[in-house]
Amino acid sequence: MASENxxxxxxxxxxxxxxxxxxxxxLNPAGLNWQRGVAMLDVGLVPLFVFWAxxxxxxxxxxxxxxxxxxLTDPGGGFGYRASHxxxxxxxxxxxxxxxxxxxxxxxxxxxxxxxxVTLCAGLAVAFGVRRFVAALLLNVWFIVTLATAFxxxxxxxxxxxxxxxVLAWSGGAALWIAVAFLVWLIRGRQVLPQPISELPGDTSRxxxxxxxxxxxxxxxxxxxxxxxxxxxLDLSHGSWMPFAAMVAMKPSxxxxxxxxxQRLAGAAIGxxxxxxxxxxxxxxxxxxxxxxxxxxxxxxxxxxxxxxAIRFLNYTLYCAAIAAGVLILLDLPQPSDYAAxxxxxxxxxxxxxxxLLTMLLAGLLAKRTAKGPAQPA
Numbered sequence: 194m195a196s197e198n199x200x201x202x203x204x205x206x207x208x209x210x211x212x213x214x215x216x217x218x219x220l221n222p223a224g225l226n227w228q229r230g231v232a233m234l235d236v237g238l239v240p241l242f243v244f245w246a247x248x249x250x251x252x253x254x255x256x257x258x259x260x261x262x263x264x265l266t267d268p269g270g271g272f273g274y275r276a277s278h279x280x281x282x283x284x285x286x287x288x289x290x291x292x293x294x295x296x297x298x299x300x301x302x303x304x305x306x307x308x309x310x311v312t313l314c315a316g317l318a319v320a321f322g323v324r325r326f327v328a329a330l331l332l333n334v335w336f337i338v339t340l341a342t343a344f345x346x347x348x349x350x351x352x353x354x355x356x357x358x359x360v361l362a363w364s365g366g367a368a369l370w371i372a373v374a375f376l377v378w379l380i381r382g383r384q385v386l387p388q389p390i391s392e393l394p395g396d397t398s399r400x401x402x403x404x405x406x407x408x409x410x411x412x413x414x415x416x417x418x419x420x421x422x423x424x425x426x427l428d429l430s431h432g433s434w435m436p437f438a439a440m441v442a443m444k445p446s447x448x449x450x451x452x453x454x455x456q457r458l459a460g461a462a463i464g465x466x467x468x469x470x471x472x473x474x475x476x477x478x479x480x481x482x483x484x485x486x487x488x489x490x491x492x493x494x495x496x497x498x499x500x501x502x503a504i505r506f507l508n509y510t511l512y513c514a515a516i517a518a519g520v521l522i523l524l525d526l527p528q529p530s531d532y533a534a535x536x537x538x539x540x541x542x543x544x545x546x547x548x549x550l551l552t553m554l555l556a557g558l559l560a561k562r563t564a565k566g567p568a569q570p571a
Contacts, residue, residue: 224505225503225507229502229503231499233261233498234496237498238495239369240257241253251354252358253523254523255362256362256365257366257495258335258366259363259369262367263283263366263367264390266331283363286332286363287360290359292339293307293336293340293343294356295343301421302422306418307336310414312333312414312417313410314329315330315333316409316414322396323396337437338437340425341433341436342524413552416443417440432537434541436545437520438545438546458550461542463510464514464519465517465518465542467518468521468525471522472490490522494520498516501519
């Protein structure tokens with residue numbers, strides 16, 4: 194009994210800052226999977242070297258996201274079943290890629306409307322099962338990234354980006370995962386294989402759209418659209434960090450678990466901090482030195498994605514940090530920065546995280562008032 198009390202005392206009393214930090218950064222050793230991370234690195238090197246060879250690194254982000262998200266949504270099973278589901282996911286993602294990059298040069302009102310519609314549809318996708326809901330959230334995140342990237346590239350005189358090429362890059366990433374799945378299927382003797390990311394939900398049973406679920410989807414869509422309107426409508430310097438931070442910070446579920454919300458917020462803040470420090474390296478560089486530093490940071494971003502895949506179920510905070518850092522690095526590399534820009538990045542990231550936190554608090558109050566309704570799965 195004494196030893197148990199000692200352990201409890203060392204862990205910190207419930208409600209204290211020490212107890213909160215221990216929960217946020219608690220590690221689950223069983224969730225560490227380096228094999229998965231190395232596989233992501235091996236496959237991710239293909240688009241990296243392809244775009245290095247052709248000299249169009251501005252399309253690397255689309256290819257890596259197409260590859261990463263296709264892997265995350267791989268349902269397992271026979272190759273035909275897997276290929277068809279990944280292909281549908283890839284086609285929807287290609288459509289959103291075209292929409293996002295096509296709107297990059299349009300007025301901020303169109304960007305806001307599109308962000309609201311896509312986020313709302315993603316929130317309502319839970320009606321088609323938890324697995325499809327997760328896939329829709331991934332596409333939702335990607336769409337916000339496309340808006341931010343397209344808006345930044347449109348104002349850049351240094352880099353030219355074509356919408357059709359971005360769509361092709363995303364589709365190529367998804368197709369690359371299908372090719373990898375085909376090779377693995379042949380090597381394993383054409384067997385029915387389990388879901389690669391077994392920890393993700395595989396439930397595809399239909400669910401009823403209750404009033405609380407609809408309200409949560411509307412609130413979340415309104416917040417994302419609001420941050421997009423602020424960032425692009427006011428033409429904030431590096432304001433695209435705000436909607437992305439808000440998207441990462443918000444927990445898309447009825448049950449507003451304080452721990453999961455805190456992990457998202459902490460991960461977004463840590464990832465933004467890491468990205469800011471790394472993006473200080475090319476600030477002020479020119480010519481060949483800038484070219485070499487940018488190629489090095491692209492490798493760093495890929496390694497961050499590798500670690501994210503490996504530690505996804507080791508600690509959710511660290512996973513969010515690795516994903517956020519990798520995305521923000523690739524998002525801002527095509528746009529040369531100065532040292533003052535780093536302050537704006539931090540400022541808008543904190544604003545986005547804060548907006549996400551307020552949204553979660555509001556959703557928590559709504560969930561308490563509608564506790565009799567069925568909860569939406571996380």
